[in-house]
Amino acid sequence: SDMTNTRMKIVFLRRESGDPHPPVRLTADGYGVQERGLRRIANPADLAAMEQALRLAERQGGEIVCLAVGPQRLDDHLRLALSLGGHRAIRVWNEHLTGGDVVSAARLLARIIEILDPDLILTGNRLLDRGDDPALALAAARLNIPCLSAILELKCQGSGLQALRKSDRA
Numbered sequence: 716s717d718m719t720n721t722r723m724k725i726v727f728l729r730r731e732s733g734d735p736h737p738p739v740r741l742t743a744d745g746y747g748v749q750e751r752g753l754r755r756i757a758n759p760a761d762l763a764a765m766e767q768a769l770r771l772a773e774r775q776g777g778e779i780v781c782l783a784v785g786p787q788r789l790d791d792h793l794r795l796a797l798s799l800g801g802h803r804a805i806r807v808w809n810e811h812l813t814g815g816d817v818v819s820a821a822r823l824l825a826r827i828i829e830i831l832d833p834d835l836i837l838t839g840n841r842l843l844d845r846g847d848d849p850a851l852a853l854a855a856a857r858l859n860i861p862c863l864s865a866i867l868e869l870k871c872q873g874s875g876l877q878a879l880r881k882s883d884r885a
Contacts, residue, residue, distance in 0.1 A: 760839025
């Protein structure tokens with residue numbers, strides 16, 4: 716798509732991850748980790764993606780849509796995104812979404828993105844506590860919308876964008 720239009724719409728996904736240094740408590744049966752009391756934090760790679768989205772929108776005059784898929788506690792992450800310059804915040808959740816696989820998550824994200832109709836999607840490259848999460852990239856590919864992750868710098872170049880990614884750095 717033409718990246719020079721004055722109201723580029725950029726969607727970025729806000730996710731949370733577990734605290735990398737939690738106090739571990741086992742469940743009564745000794746086979747699981749007790750979720751209650753574990754601290755959840757904004758996924759650091761997604762914060763970096765948000766920064767790039769905000770910079771690009773500031774230069775291009777674009778609109779930033781902050782998207783979160785998850786329970787109500789994600790509202791705090793969305794409020795932070797709005798306070799830093801995001802224009803809209805959307806949280807989607809239904810209890811039936813718990814425990815879904817990557818394909819079902821990608822299908823859900825594709826439907827949400829189809830409705831939002833962005834020019835560009837930015838995301839962090841990994842989840843701090845679970846590693847790679849390809850659902851958003853799969854959704855974007857299905858809709859043929861550019862989805863960039865691990866971005867260190869975005870520059871407008873002609874009618875497109877030039878992205879410097881972590882893997883491109885020497």
